[in-house]
Amino acid sequence: MLPGFFVVGAQKCGTTSLHSYLKAHPDIYLPRQKETKFFIDNDRYVKGLEFYSQEWFSEWRGEKAIGEVDPDYMYIDCALERMAESLDLDSTRFIFIFREPVARAFSAYLMAYRRGLEKLSFEKALQAEDHRLQTDYITKLHMSYRDRGFYYRQVKRFLRYIDRERMLFLLTEDLNDRRDEVLAECFRFIGVPTDVELDLGGRLHTATVPKSVGLARAIQSRGIHKSVLKLLLPVPGLRSRLRRGITAWNQTDRIPITLDEGVRARLKAVYQPENEKLGELIGHDLSHWNT
Secondary structure (H helix, E strand, O other), rough: OOOOEEEOOOOOOOHHHHHHHHHOOEEEOOOOOOOOOOOHHHHHHHHHHHHHHHHHHHHOOOOOOOEOOOOOOHHHHHHHHHHHHHHHHHOOEEEEEOOOOHEEEEEEEEEEHOOOOOOHHHHHHHHHHHHOOOOOHHHHHOOOOHHHHOOOHHHHHHOOOOHHHHEEEHHHHHHHHHHHHHHHHHHHHHHHOOOOOOOOOOOOOOOOOOOHHHHHHHOOOHHHHHHHHHHOOHHHHHHHHHHHHEEEEEOEOOOOOOOOOOHHHHHHHHHHHHHHHEEEEEOOHHHHOOO
């Protein structure tokens, strides 16, 4: 079995919450693992659609709608090209969700900082971004703070392959403020009943940063400490649990990093033309994003 719909992004706009909510519907099947990366990871993609189906969709038990959620599919160019090569896009639906792009960029920066991947200040990281995006694929995945916020140009790429009526556009603010209405819109779009009672729970994410940036970077980096740990704990699962436990202990929601108002204003100005074109394209008034 293969997906009939995708939630393709954008990153840090509520795709994790949307994955959880959609998965709660009894007629929707989503892989247990959010973000398979199949269409952007070369090593996975070359294994073919049979591998994709067996690896992530073999637990399907007859649910009416099958989907996948991966925000990198919207941003990384090869994902759409590979989907067009491998899937019947005329029978595939795509859900997009957008957040005010300055807030999204800063949230993505905090995520990279929390993971120990980012050493620069937000302002310095923005200055370095154009150069960084030319270096390697992994850097583009994790440090494309400003670039991912140009939503209009990303949607326009999809429109070259997909009819507008097979695309649903959501706003993060609406998912937060009118969750049930937005989910009913998603269910109608996907083609499953809307009159179901779901256990959706509360907020799934709380923003955090490391108590110790050095410890966070040590967890991510390669070094002799990793070799020693392998000797002491030869079972990979134990090492993974230890790493997750230390990472969780090292997080705090007391975030000392704030977004400089000058940086905010400059980014707002950069995004304004793109926001206006996106709003016109998707039929939403996004003027409040520019203030």
